[in-house]
Amino acid sequence: MADGIVTLTTSNFDEQVTGSEKPVIVDFWAEWCGPCKMIAPILAEIAVEQPGVTIAKLNVDENPDIAMRFNVMSIPTLLVFDKGEVRKRVVGAKGKGQLLEELNEFLPTSR
Amino acid sequence: MTNHHRVIIIGSGPAGLTAAIYSARADLAPLVIEGEPSSTSDQPGGQLMLTTEVENFPGFPSGVMGPELMLQFRDQAARFGAHFLTAKVTAIDFSERPFKVWVRDEIYTADAVIVSTGAQSVMLGLEGENRLLGHGVSTCATCDGFFFRDQHIAVVGGGDSAIEEAIFLTKFASKVSLLVRRDELRASKIMQQRAFKNPKIEIVWNTVVDDLVGSIRLEGAVVHNVVTGDVTTLPVTGLFVAIGHRPNTDLFKGVLQMGDNGYLITQPGSTYTDVEGVFACGDVQDHTYRQAVTAAGSGCMAAIDAERWLEAQSHRSHG
Known part of the structure; x- marks a missing residue:
């Protein structure tokens, strides 16, 4: 996680997400998804600016079971986990401003 | 980055990015206001970001994925010095020069503007x-x-x-x-x-x-x-x-001439709009062909039209 973004897989998902003290924002993505590529740099910025949350990525192509488990049927989808529970679902690509607004309640350092 | 640019390009599909490649190579250091990520409306990279394999873009005999093609366009424009702003234009004022373009509270000015905001898919409305x-x-x-x-x-x-x-x-x-x-x-x-x-x-x-x-x-x-x-x-x-498209021209209502269908009108054989110094290219002014390659072609035309127009302006002010 050199860039501060955790890479999730089927094998580490529960340990990294369910066991996390901080809220975890999971980006469900795939190589072939154009809008996913557009929001990736935004999430990288949020990872740097918001140390109070963990940003993680899950490749749905490689880990379809996790996508199915959380009913992800469209990407990009962001799921916010807090204390192991899904607290918020953001479907589709959005600009940074709109994304920060949607995620606001989970971002301790934003006002 | 200062807020004044020789050329501002609004939109970043094949038309906008081709205009960016050409105007960057002409040393005009264009600012591309590329839009904001979205899965349902217009977005950086344009309609091809939501498509699959493109089989009819010349130079790719075995096809290329739409998003991949657009990332290549963008890299090529960046290589020659185009600047990018990942934001959506919220207002414009083309009534005097330099032209003004707003992104929320931030104001950007330009000597010439290239409009390449494209079109977006129509939903069923259910x-x-x-x-x-x-x-x-x-x-x-x-x-x-x-x-x-x-x-x-x-x-x-x-x-x-x-x-x-x-x-x-x-x-x-x-x-x-x-x-x-x-x-x-x-x-x-x-x-x-x-x-x-x-x-x-x-x-x-x-x-x-x-x-x-x-x-x-x-x-x-x-x-x-x-x-x-x-x-x-x-x-x-x-x-x-996949039932059709409508042009992204809400921003220009009452400012630039458009047809009943909302598409911008350009002077035949050129990319000139009815406002001198404002050019339009790509699907925003084309409801006939609507291809990546025709959009790219008209983006090239817009860059050349803008470059020549700016050149003529500077001769006028210095001469």
Whole structure:
């Protein structure tokens, strides 16, 4: 996680997400998804600016079971986990401003 | 980065990015205000960001994925010094020069503006559509096709993009019903033949969608036959809409001349709009061809028109 973004897989998902003290924002993505590529740099910025949350990525192509488990049927989808529970679902690509607004309640350092 | 630029390009599909490549190479250091990520409307990279394989862009004999092609366009523009702002223009003032462009409270000025905001897909406009978006209803076959493995899904539309999506989706789905409003396809001959030959595609003629069923996820589409009046519910778990486009010209209403259909009007054989110093290229001014390669061509024209116009202006002010 050199860039501060955790890479999730089927094998580490529960340990990294369910066991996390901080809220975890999971980006469900795939190589072939154009809008996913557009929001990736935004999430990288949020990872740097918001140390109070963990940003993680899950490749749905490689880990379809996790996508199915959380009913992800469209990407990009962001799921916010807090204390192991899904607290918020953001479907589709959005600009940074709109994304920060949607995620606001989970971002301790934003006002 | 100062807020004044020789050229501002609004939009970043094939037209805007080609205009950026040409004007960057002409040392005009353009600012490309590329839009904001979205899965449902216009977005950086344009409509190709939501498409699959592009087979007709010259230079790619074995095809290229739409998003990949657009990232290459962007890299090429950046290489020659184009600047990018990932934001959506919120207001414009073209009444005097320099032209003003706002992104929320931030103001940017330019000697010339190239408008390449493109067009976006039209949705069906049904009540359940927004609620089920991302839960069976999709605007992006490339993004979401994967999630419909071995399922029966539907594509609405009879044009090239509808068939392209239907064929792409047969890679995953067990069956794709192509819902066509008329008794013939608008698509090109080669695409029609591919649709007819594909054993997984069933063409449902004279059919329109009236309603979507499902609370948490899509469970079916209520359709009726426009000839017989028969109403049926297709048990589809996925619905992809490809029924047409509308130009992204709301920003320019009352400012730039447009036709009744909302497309910008340019002087024949050029990219000049009715405001001197403002140029338009790509789908925002073309409802006839609407191809990546024609958009790119007109983007090149806009950059050359802008460059020559700026050149003439500087001669005027110095001479």
